[in-house]
Amino acid sequence: MKNVRLVCIGAGNMGTAFVKGLVDAGLLLPSRITVTDKTQRRLTHAHRELRVKTSRDNAQAVKKANIVVLAVKPQILDQVLTEIKATVAKETLFLSIAAGYPTGLIENLLGNKARVVRAMPNIAAIVGQAATAICKGKYARKRELNLARKLFEACGLVIEVEENKMDAVTGLSGTGPMYVFIIIEALSDAGVRMGLGRYESTRLATQTVLGAAMMVEQTGQHPIFLKDLVTSPGGTAINALYSMEKTGMRAVLMEAVETATKKSQELGRPFNNKHD
Ligand SMILES: NC(=O)c1ccc[n+]([C@@H]2O[C@H](COP(=O)([O-])OP(=O)(O)OC[C@H]3O[C@@H](n4cnc5c(N)ncnc54)[C@H](OP(=O)(O)O)[C@@H]3O)[C@@H](O)[C@H]2O)c1
Structure with a gap:
């Protein structure tokens, strides 16, 4: 270097x-x-x-x-x-x-x-x-x-x-911080809605995302296994999960990544044509 x-x-x-x-x-x-x-x-x-x-x-x-x-x-x-x-x-x-x-x-x-x-x-x-x-x-x-x-x-x-996976990478991780910023902001809003102050709500939401990501990274466990550690029978998390599934949260994220991937393909199209 x-x-x-x-x-x-x-x-x-x-x-x-x-x-x-x-x-x-x-x-x-x-x-x-x-x-x-x-x-x-x-x-x-x-x-x-x-x-x-x-x-x-x-x-x-x-x-x-x-x-x-x-x-x-x-x-x-x-x-x-x-x-x-x-x-x-x-x-x-x-x-x-x-x-x-x-x-x-x-x-x-x-x-x-x-x-x-x-x-x-x-x-x-x-x-x-x-x-x-x-x-x-x-x-x-x-x-x-x-x-x-x-x-x-x-x-x-x-x-x-x-190289043919680069558009998918752009859709997932290249664009990815934006998804997480929106998730943190939404969680912060949710905390405020439930009566927390903005500052404490944002700090708690941010650390929660950071901590959960570090758990996935450091344990090497599948996220579904880690989810089971939080969802006790009849508890708050499993009820919250039911609510998330009804709103189609997974599909929302999958569609966002698909849209960003397609946009990256579109951005590359004129150049790819020139390259043909
Ligand atoms: N932002 C992201 O999160 C991200 C993530 C991964 C990859 N990328 C890629 O990174 C690249 C830059 O994106 P960005 O978000 O950083 O865009 P950006 O903030 O607009 O930065 C591009 C910079 O290049 C300058 N520029 C324009 N013409 C130039 C020239 N002829 N010579 C030297 N500099 C010139 C622009 O100046 P003016 O503003 O005056 O035009 C601007 O300051 C893009 O190709 C994007 O696909 C971005």
Whole structure:
């Protein structure tokens, strides 16, 4: 990691969350990282918060980089790749986090057998707790995939998947923090409705989600088994569960993930067609 010079193109929500994860974990010194953006306000914020270098010139910034993170919206990735194509070094590793955008198209646009790893992290990278899936393109080697894994592990959990599963990953964990934020907010509202203060209700709801998630993670038990630990006969939990089942809570979540997955497929469609 000592010789890594990383440039993150796009200092938006996800780009800065990833960079913050790297810096907070101590994996890379801020002086080894440059973030670029079109908006000066975002760059000033990134420099102030993370002490990283900043630039508004993508082509110039990538010149000495050995890792380039592509953290712009998929709709403008073509334009960014065209901008940097002439100035990137051949050995550069490209880490793309753009939803729906296939590795094959990045390789085609950059030429030179570009080494590409595609990743789908989530916004919890900001607190080092992201869930990230990675896959490699045609020319990236095992060592580049391992390097990508190491970088994303600084931000949380990493798993490897086939590229054709990336849209489903986007629907589940890429979008996932939003589902949980809404669940926490709804639980907090529910507590307030039952007479708790907002502050205590939100704290209790948050810790409950955190604690339940840690139980699943640390015990390795199936969630259904853990559910049985809470649902005593004729008790509060089994009655609450009956109420949840009547409202179709599971179907609501399954449908949300399906909708987000389809949206990711849709975002990728124009690029996939171009790739055909
Ligand atoms: N947000 C998430 O939770 C999440 C999770 C996983 C993956 N992703 C992926 O991460 C990528 C970024 O998403 P985001 O939510 O971080 O979006 P975002 O907040 O809009 O960030 C994108 C940034 O790129 C900047 N930008 C636009 N054109 C540029 C250019 N030519 N050169 C350099 N920077 C440029 C934008 O500036 P302007 O605002 O001025 O246009 C913006 O600051 C997307 O591809 C998305 O699919 C996001």
